Amino acid sequence: YHPETQSISYTTLTRFPPVKLLPPSERKRILVTGGAGFVGSHLVDRLMLLGHEVTVLDNFFTGSKTTIGHWVGHPNFEMVRHDVVEPFMIECDQIYHLACPASPPHYQFNAIHTVKTSFMGTLNMLGLAKRTKARFLISSTSEVYGDPEVHPQHEDYWGHVNPIGPRACYDEGKRVAETLTYGYHRQDGVEVRVARIFNTYVNPHDGRVVSNFIVQALRGEDLTVYGDGKQTRSFQYIHDLVDGLIALMNSSETRPVNIGNGDEFTIGEFAELVREIVEKVQREDGVVPERRVQIVYKPIPIDDPQRRRPDTTRAKESLAWQPRWTVRMGLEEMVRYYKAKMAEGSI
Numbered sequence: 001y002h003p004e005t006q007s008i009s010y011t012t013l014t015r016f017p018p019v020k021l022l023p024p025s026e027r028k029r030i031l032v033t034g035g036a037g038f039v040g041s042h043l044v045d046r047l048m049l050l051g052h053e054v055t056v057l058d059n060f061f062t063g064s065k066t067t068i069g070h071w072v073g074h075p076n077f078e079m080v081r082h083d084v085v086e087p088f089m090i091e092c093d094q095i096y097h098l099a100c101p102a103s104p105p106h107y108q109f110n111a112i113h114t115v116k117t118s119f120m121g122t123l124n125m126l127g128l129a130k131r132t133k134a135r136f137l138i139s140s141t142s143e144v145y146g147d148p149e150v151h152p153q154h155e156d157y158w159g160h161v162n163p164i165g166p167r168a169c170y171d172e173g174k175r176v177a178e179t180l181t182y183g184y185h186r187q188d189g190v191e192v193r194v195a196r197i198f199n200t201y202v203n204p205h206d207g208r209v210v211s212n213f214i215v216q217a218l219r220g221e222d223l224t225v226y227g228d229g230k231q232t233r234s235f236q237y238i239h240d241l242v243d244g245l246i247a248l249m250n251s252s253e254t255r256p257v258n259i260g261n262g263d264e265f266t267i268g269e270f271a272e273l274v275r276e277i278v279e280k281v282q283r284e285d286g287v288v289p290e291r292r293v294q295i296v297y298k299p300i301p302i303d304d305p306q307r308r309r310p311d312t313t314r315a316k317e318s319l320a321w322q323p324r325w326t327v328r329m330g331l332e333e334m335v336r337y338y339k340a341k342m343a344e345g346s347i
């Protein structure tokens, strides 16, 4: 504030990353529920850089204000603490509805609230989309296929889900969220997009396999493989997912679309890969570990799916999207990032 001219200096804006200047006709008002979470915060960064107006709605259950803190104060950005289980009013053009814990320990912490988030939260956001005529995208999941009998999983497969097991709050929650989404599409003409996201890595300490293995290997602790390690997963890097979500939102595809990387690993192989990459990074940094970390086996969680790999033909055909990051490239980036975070004491 300059007392002589009684004006406010806008030089403070330079503390923000450079956002694109969009003409008002192209600038969208975008609501991102769960925008403080892992996927949401990366999506928010991209939408902000593209020059849109972004409102984040989050109850900070698993997300944190710090993930998007760098945007606070920017005129295109707003953050609201709110639980999507309760109704919410705002005017917007697009809704990315991501709010829902995604890691098994998090979504099982309060199973009833997870179901309420998927059911009532999605109902509210669809009601909002109907009222504002906003386009609505939901982040669904490969978990709608359950422990699949079809491999790889294509979008027309109906799935194999245990409706009463410990994972059901998440899997069945997402299934009913998809049902609601297509209900509003058919009955009320809401424009909908459904992304079925496959395993994406990942935030430190989220309890999922990629972060567990990287943190364990960097700390010189043994890697914990659950079960015999023969179950498979296919891992995609967050940047590919963000590309896919934005491409889907702006496409005309209303059917569900798998977004994932088709590189499939057994969890045992994956543990070896993480160990090898961590060793490579340590070597490059001149670190000589006292001993080689071992791979140890722990009991397998109930209903752990045996195999998972996306068939991404639809994403290729409809969105011209395919992953650009190999698992090795993505993991190397992640290991360096985790290492830097550990050095500064924030992991």
Ligand code: NAD
Pocket: 033, 034, 035, 036, 037, 038, 039, 040, 057, 058, 059, 060, 061, 062, 063, 064, 082, 083, 084, 085, 097, 098, 099, 100, 101, 102, 103, 106, 117, 121, 139, 140, 141, 142, 196, 197, 198, 199, 200, 201, 203
């Ligand atoms: P995350 O836990 O990091 O983020 C979820 C965000 O939603 C957090 O910020 C959390 O605080 C918020 N949230 C949770 N319940 C809420 C509620 N009731 N009201 C308001 N906010 C709430 O998880 P993520 O990995 O970023 O996942 C984001 C979305 O993507 C989820 O819908 C998840 O189901 C889906 N998804 C993720 C993966 C993956 O591998 N990361 C895979 C498939 C699907």
Ligand code: UDP
Pocket: 086, 087, 088, 089, 090, 123, 124, 125, 126, 127, 128, 129, 130, 131
């Ligand atoms: N809703 C909301 N924000 C809005 C519009 C609706 O949260 O801007 C909620 C509303 O409170 C209701 C849900 O979305 O619980 C479904 O709305 P809809 O209009 O479809 O149903 P109705 O209100 O007629 O039951």
Ligand code: UDP
Pocket: 104, 199, 207, 208, 209, 210, 212, 213, 224, 225, 226, 227, 231, 233, 267, 300, 301, 304, 305
């Ligand atoms: N897993 C593991 N060690 C860990 C965490 C997970 O072996 O420290 C296994 C888990 O049993 C599952 C796979 O890795 O077979 C992926 O688990 P995650 O929780 O990351 O995601 P999911 O795909 O099961 O939702």
